[in-house]
Amino acid sequence: MQDPVRVVVADDHPVILFGAEQALLKFPGLQVVARARQSTELIKVLQTIACDVLVTDLAMPGGQYGDGLPLIGYLRRNFPNLPIVVLTMLENAALLKRLSELGVTSVVNKSDDLSHIGLAVQHVSRNLEYMSPSVKASLDALRMNAGGKNDEVMLSKRELEVVRLFVSGMTIKEISEQLNRSIKTISTQKNTAMRKLGIERDSELFQYAQSNGLLNLSSHSTDATGGVS
Incomplete structure (x- = not known):
């Protein structure tokens, strides 16, 4: 019998945290092993509990390791082999591009059905990319608007x-x-x-x-x- 995929879920909103966990429990083979409400809790959990995939909110203020892209960067540097599924309400092109540059291969928009969190975990645990429908639509629109160009977003x-x-x-x-x-x-x-x-x-x-x-x-x-x- 195959070992379950051990998942840590982090979000500062109790409702989202509960909803994400319940959504994951509907997928056979996925096991939520810990929860966190901000980055201090999250890093402590990752240092003490073995897990296979992290599902984390992007905007999660209050912890000593910050949130947003700085936190994702810290996670990638200190837990380089840990697959990350990012939860967010944002869809803008620059943010999605930066997440990709940091090595995040899965982004789930909170406006999409929560079942996509489980699908994302299944994919990244097999080293596959997964974007929820609204995120994929944003990326497709970005590619169309770019006309095939792949220029950096550069502010003066x-x-x-x-x-x-x-x-x-x-x-x-x-x-x-x-x-x-x-x-x-x-x-x-x-x-x-x-x-x-x-x-x-x-x-x-x-x-x-x-x-x-x-x-x-x-x-x-x-x-x-x-x-x-």
Whole structure:
């Protein structure tokens, strides 16, 4: 008899945590061995409990190891052989691209049926890629819009500066005064950055900034791609 696939589930929302676990239990051969609510708990679990696959929320603030892409980067460096299924509400092109660059081969959108979490675990446990339907649709749209190009999402130094200040809570007017640029210039740089990132609404920009570590600059250094090094 084949050994069960041991799964750790991490999410800061109890309802999602419970729902994900229940969804996984419907799949024969999958066993939830531990749960975590933030990164401190998660790293402790991974250091003490053997598991085969990690299912983790992307936005999970509060722990000492951060969340979003900085946390995924930490996990990839310290647990390089552990397959990761990322849960998220975000679908923007830059985020999906960064996750792929970090070695994440499975992303499940929380708006899709929770059964996709189990399907994702089954796939990554066999070294196969799996994207839930809405994530796959976003990737397909990205490829179509790119027209076959595979260029890096690259923000200029000034665009990144404007995004950082905007997500910190400053208005366009306040940013223009601080940087000594016109309001029109600041607005254009912000809009250009959003277009490059595949983001249409300010709320998505805040979510992207959180996931990419831009809301916690004191503990992470950022490069010109808006990524964390």
